[in-house]
Amino acid sequence: MARWARREDARLLTGKGRYVADIDVPGCLEAAFVRSRVAHGRLRAVDCTAARDVPGVLGAWSATDLPDLPPVAILDRLSKDDAVAGREWPALVKDRVRYPGEALAVVVGEDRYRAEDGVAEVNATIDPLPAVVTPSAALRDDSVRLFDGLSNIALRGEAGTPVDPSVWQDAAVVVEAAYRQQLLMPSPMECRTILAVPEGDRLTVWAGHQMPHRLARSLAASLRRPADRIRVVVPDTGGAFGSKSAMFPEYLVVAYLALRLGRPVRWIEDRLESMLVATRGRGQEQTVRLAADTEGRLLAYELTIDADAGAYPHLGVTLPMITASMATGAYTTPHVHATVRSVLTNTMVTYPYRGAGRPEATTAIERTMDLLGRRLGIDPVELRRRNFIPSDAFPYETPTGRRYDSGNYSAALDLALRTLGYEKWRAERSRRHDDPDALPLGIGVSCYVERSGGEAGLLHEFGSVEAHEDGTVTARCGAASSGQSHETLFPALVAEALGVPETHVRLIEGDTDEQPEGVGSFASRSAQVAGAMFQHAAGLLVQEARERAAESWGLPVDEVDWADGGVHAASGGPAATSLGDLVKATGPLRVEDRYETSVAFPFGAHVAVAEVDPDLGTVNVLRLVAVEDCGVVLSPATVHGQTLGSTVQGIGQALYEGITFDDVGVPCLASGFLDYLLPTFAEIPPVDIRHTRTPNPGTPLGAKGAGESGCIGAPAAIVNAVADALRIADPGLLQTPLTPDIVWRAARAPGHGEGVR
Amino acid sequence: MKPAPFDYVAARTVAEAVEALGGTGHKAQVLAGGQSLILEMRLQRVRPDLVVDINRIRELGGMSIEDGDLRVGALVRHTAFESAEVAPGPLGTLLSRAVVNIAHPPIRSRGTMVGSFGWAHPASEWCAIGVTLEAVVEMTGPDGTRSVAAGDYFLGPHRSERRPMELITSVRLPLLREDTGVGFLEHRRTGFCFAQVAVAATLTVTDGAISGARIGLANCADRPVRARAAERSLAGADIGPLPEGARLPDDHLFAHAGRIAAQEDAAPVAEPYADVEYKRQVIAVLVGRTLLEAAADQRARLAVREGRR
Amino acid sequence: MKITLNVNGAGHFVDVEPRRLLADVLRDDLGLTGTHLGCEHGVCGACTVLMGGRPVRSCLVLAVQCDGSSVRTVEGLAEPDGEPHPLQRAFSAEHALQCGFCTPGFLMAAAGALEADPGLADDPEAIAGVVGSGICRCTGYEPIRRAVVRAAREQRGTAGRAP
Incomplete structure (x- = not known):
């Protein structure tokens, strides 16, 4: 076996990784930002005078000092034009603070210590305004508007069509509930990073990032420079989970200052500032209504979403539409209608976080399925089986406008139950139910449909495959890895497609000079989109090689075959040449590709077993089974790692992670990771991961996305298990995170069954 | 954040440290392990002018x-x-x-x-x-x-x-007598946070009756608290057979002591995810369970001694 | 203040402000950027190094406190000839890293535990303590546990896969 399982490991395990903070640039200045301590207020004055006198400080500026500092440009229809209109996001606060920690000024120093010394000397005067930190508060209190004269509602949208009132009236049973999907912090271990280095008339920007080309275009647009004057390079990146795909205000300020000063400037986000000003995920207030007949066959489903978009109309405005369009879930419900109001609040902007809209959709329908099952006295597994979209019904058009590509939902659930030993746990659940001294135990199921690859307009990737005279191959693409093993997997894929040794192929990505066009890494698209692109590009290279060989040998192309990394005449004989020799003989051989896929719909089932201590409210997850179907798996170890890591993030949403706010809208996070509790090893139950395999019919490769499913399926399974253990009648009592105090209160409430002590 | 600047003295003797602490009119902090001090300095909730490092005082x-x-x-x-x-x-x-x-x-x-x-x-x-x-x-x-x-x-x-x-x-x-059993339980949300409530207890048992009980509470007031009212409720009580099962019966004397500790001894301060009502509940439950652990520890020690005899 | 640090067997004389954290001196003054800063308040563990053989958070130790001490970082984990430490091989084999940012901290916490206790392989609680002393957002931790078990078994001489 090779010494290292992944190419990345050779440097990442020996301290030779190179993240933005590690890059040694002579004369580099470090930036630190002056942060608002209030959530909402009118900025009266910022005085940077004293900061400029601090030893080691090279400059300090507020928005007033930098009249030509542009606002944050929002490209690519990330938001809606009418949501953005009149709601400019300044890179430094001009007159109104709209979220706690919003940058009031920037200080650059010889190092971070000096820059922070300067920050301490900046004085800002802010007249506080009342703050609204939830959608309901922002909707209730119309006197608090984030933008004068404009509504706090930045977008109204819907998926599906309204359900006829008669459906509800005539249904045998209708259940209703309200759920809150709390704001979460993606919390990659490396916070946001940017290093801007002016070089002649160009600017090289190093950033831990998922979408280097978008960052380059956004900076170019904001700074009004030709796009080819900005190069973005993504070195090793310490995790992203959706949170590193934008151009943030701080990035714009750093790039601007590097150009203005003619010196390299770097900003390494500190964890404490990250907790105030890094993007949040989730943040939805939902109400649901689900109708069924007496047999439990679903008749109609309605989901209303009031989404927390954050303080400025960025991607968080349109993101909840993903939830709406995925509202249908795994079922044949004939009528589904989802409505969205994206609401501005005094919090940092909401943004995609692993799962991005799908955990919210899954949790809503899957919690409600259990509610319906309890109401009808139908086992939750049986209820789901009665309503699954059957495996022969694909492609399936959902009432919310999705075209599910392929699936076998009951197979995934069956495998999950078999893996768990469902009947055994059912018996244990009954035994404990009859024993007043035993801790109650519950089983929770969650069946999800995921959407991977991206949305229309972002379903393609660019790349190239180039053969060299020495027989090696260079693959380039527009993706950027933040832990997804691209450097190992993409060369392996290209090598297999070409029939050359893996070691002969190397990958270059995350560099806008090397790869002029690119889309990036998000929406679980590495294998599905970039992988399919490489397979396609390798095919183009083979084709080109055959044509060249055919020409030099004077043969028709269809008489030239490709095998084992070289061309040879189909008839046999001496006409054969390796790839390297072909390049030597015929010149540079490089194919460019732009490959477009369709949206894919991975799916699966999670089953959780949870034990609850009703006296303390603690939840102990005893087992978690995650069955995932992401089509053809390129690398079982990588997919397993993605699924487990994502599942643990789902456990975090279910049980631990949340933000509380003080009376004036400032998050109670002053002690950082001692306040915002991420799951640690001590909190992880035994997790079994299994796969079913239903290929993606949209590409020859057959892979669907694999990065996000865990956190999509897990939360509802865990919450359903807790509700099952406590036999809770009112689902509204169990809002995530299920902290012990929440669960204790829920356990004391009247149950729907007998025997809750 | 980085700590703000400060002066630093690495004292070699207690006298040197005391002199440094008293020698100026400014704010000084003693640095031993530093796992709270440096954390608080990084969070800039503590900004000493002088740090007196005592790590070199043998x-x-x-x-x-x-x-x-x-x-x-x-x-x-x-x-x-x-x-x-x-x-x-x-x-x-x-x-x-x-x-x-x-x-x-x-x-x-x-x-x-x-x-x-x-x-x-x-x-x-x-x-x-x-x-x-x-x-x-x-x-x-x-x-x-x-x-x-x-x-x-x-x-x-x-x-x-x-x-x-x-x-x-x-x-x-x-030091504690050999006829004393000890218990310590902590309730917190994950492995990486402070206790919402922690309880320490000792029980000394003479001839089957409680002759001494000590109960201490962490994070149940603005300072550590001795649960004296709960201790009094146990004095002289016959300890009886220890209940089995995950949950202490409501009518058990330890559960009773727990409720007294929660209501009379504690003065909980509300925190995110733990308001006063919930904290009192946790104190009641945890005190009962910690006493049970101490009683079991006492029995185990007794069994070892009797086995030895 | 002028101090002497022995890092990975090499002596360094550095002149530092008292407030500078060990992590910053390692990274910025000595160029040893393998030690990462993930939270800078002692929780996440990415900056864990060995100080006098014991794992410490280098973000919560002042460099001046280390005057005359020996410090070991991830750069000093492999043999001088470049042969990887058993932990490095085990982390790779068990896929105990993805983005790699937290990895140096877990490696050093585990290295400290392995060196202190040759019987670590038989002490699941101690291993849980090591794995439970840091935050990883990619792996879900179980692969890290398996890697530590694997390396501990190899050290004990009964090589085998983690259960």
Whole structure:
């Protein structure tokens, strides 16, 4: 076996990784930002005078000092034009603070210590305004508007069509509930990073990032420079989970200052500032209504979403539409209608976080399925089986406008139950139910449909495959890895497609000079989109090689075959040449590709077993089974790692992670990771991961996305298990995170069954 | 964030440290393990002008048994208590059961027990144990040395009887009799946060009846609390057979003591995810369970002694 | 202040402000950027190094406190000839890293535990303590546990896969 399982490991395990903070640039200045301590207020004055006198400080500026500092440009229809209109996001606060920690000024120093010394000397005067930190508060209190004269509602949208009132009236049973999907912090271990280095008339920007080309275009647009004057390079990146795909205000300020000063400037986000000003995920207030007949066959489903978009109309405005369009879930419900109001609040902007809209959709329908099952006295597994979209019904058009590509939902659930030993746990659940001294135990199921690859307009990737005279191959693409093993997997894929040794192929990505066009890494698209692109590009290279060989040998192309990394005449004989020799003989051989896929719909089932201590409210997850179907798996170890890591993030949403706010809208996070509790090893139950395999019919490769499913399926399974253990009648009592105090209160409430002590 | 600038003195003797602490009019902090101090300096909630590092004062490094007490010097790290052999008898067991609740190994290899007394955080495990066992805090200042009983030492969050120019040189914890059982339980949300509630308990049983009970509470008030009313409710009670099963029956005397501790002894301060009502519930439950653990420990010790006989 | 640090067996004389954290001196003054800063308040563990053989958070130790001490970082984990440490091989084999940012901290916490306790392989609680002393957002931790078990078994001489 090779010494290292992944190419990345050779440097990442020996301290030779190179993240933005590690890059040694002579004369580099470090930036630190002056942060608002209030959530909402009118900025009266910022005085940077004293900061400029601090030893080691090279400059300090507020928005007033930098009249030509542009606002944050929002490209690519990330938001809606009418949501953005009149709601400019300044890179430094001009007159109104709209979220706690919003940058009031920037200080650059010889190092971070000096820059922070300067920050301490900046004085800002802010007249506080009342703050609204939830959608309901922002909707209730119309006197608090984030933008004068404009509504706090930045977008109204819907998926599906309204359900006829008669459906509800005539249904045998209708259940209703309200759920809150709390704001979460993606919390990659490396916070946001940017290093801007002016070089002649160009600017090289190093950033831990998922979408280097978008960052380059956004900076170019904001700074009004030709796009080819900005190069973005993504070195090793310490995790992203959706949170590193934008151009943030701080990035714009750093790039601007590097150009203005003619010196390299770097900003390494500190964890404490990250907790105030890094993007949040989730943040939805939902109400649901689900109708069924007496047999439990679903008749109609309605989901209303009031989404927390954050303080400025960025991607968080349109993101909840993903939830709406995925509202249908795994079922044949004939009528589904989802409505969205994206609401501005005094919090940092909401943004995609692993799962991005799908955990919210899954949790809503899957919690409600259990509610319906309890109401009808139908086992939750049986209820789901009665309503699954059957495996022969694909492609399936959902009432919310999705075209599910392929699936076998009951197979995934069956495998999950078999893996768990469902009947055994059912018996244990009954035994404990009859024993007043035993801790109650519950089983929770969650069946999800995921959407991977991206949305229309972002379903393609660019790349190239180039053969060299020495027989090696260079693959380039527009993706950027933040832990997804691209450097190992993409060369392996290209090598297999070409029939050359893996070691002969190397990958270059995350560099806008090397790869002029690119889309990036998000929406679980590495294998599905970039992988399919490489397979396609390798095919183009083979084709080109055959044509060249055919020409030099004077043969028709269809008489030239490709095998084992070289061309040879189909008839046999001496006409054969390796790839390297072909390049030597015929010149540079490089194919460019732009490959477009369709949206894919991975799916699966999670089953959780949870034990609850009703006296303390603690939840102990005893087992978690995650069955995932992401089509053809390129690398079982990588997919397993993605699924487990994502599942643990789902456990975090279910049980631990949340933000509380003080009376004036400032998050109670002053002690950082001692306040915002991420799951640690001590909190992880035994997790079994299994796969079913239903290929993606949209590409020859057959892979669907694999990065996000865990956190999509897990939360509802865990919450359903807790509700099952406590036999809770009112689902509204169990809002995530299920902290012990929440669960204790829920356990004391009247149950729907007998025997809750 | 990075710490703001400060002056630094690495004292070699207690006298040097005391002189440094008292020698200027500005704000000084003692640096031992630094796992709270440097954290707070990074969060810029503490901005000392002077940091007096005591890590090079050799005389503060030791632990010894003196006159029936375990004397813990100011540089003894948390990790020293991970083995129950750290002190003879039930005291070693109690300390070893408590210490695993303090953060995690890399923090425990720097942080110190005496530093916890100096920091006086309301959720500190050591401070609650100090109050429970009637430990003594020994300090040296410009006017010499003095000792303060732990019960009098704590005044509130990060407030204590220690004067700014004084250095805590050691804490003395009384050894526990062999007929005493010990328990320590902590309730928190994950492995990486402070206790919402922690309880230390000792039970001494004579002829089947409780002849001595001590209960200490962490994070149940603005300072560590001794649950004296709950202790009184146990005095002389017949301990009887210990209940089995995961949940203590409501009518058990330990459950009763727990409710008294929650209602009469504790003065909980609300926190995110733990309001006063919930904290009282946790205190009631945890006190009952900790007493049960102490009773089981006492029985186990008795069984060992009787087996030996 | 002028101090002497022995890092990975090499002596360094550095002149530092008292407030500078060990992590910053390692990274910025000595160029040893393998030690990462993930939270800078002692929780996440990415900056864990060995100080006098014991794992410490280098973000919560002042460099001046280390005057005369020996410090070991991830750069000093492999043999001088470049042969990887058993932990490095085990982390790779068990896929105990993805983005790699937290990895140096877990490696050093585990290295400290392995060196302190040759019987670590038989002490699941101690291993849980090591794995439970840091935050990883990619792996879900179980692969890290398996890697530590694997390396501990190899050290003990009964090589085998983690259960």
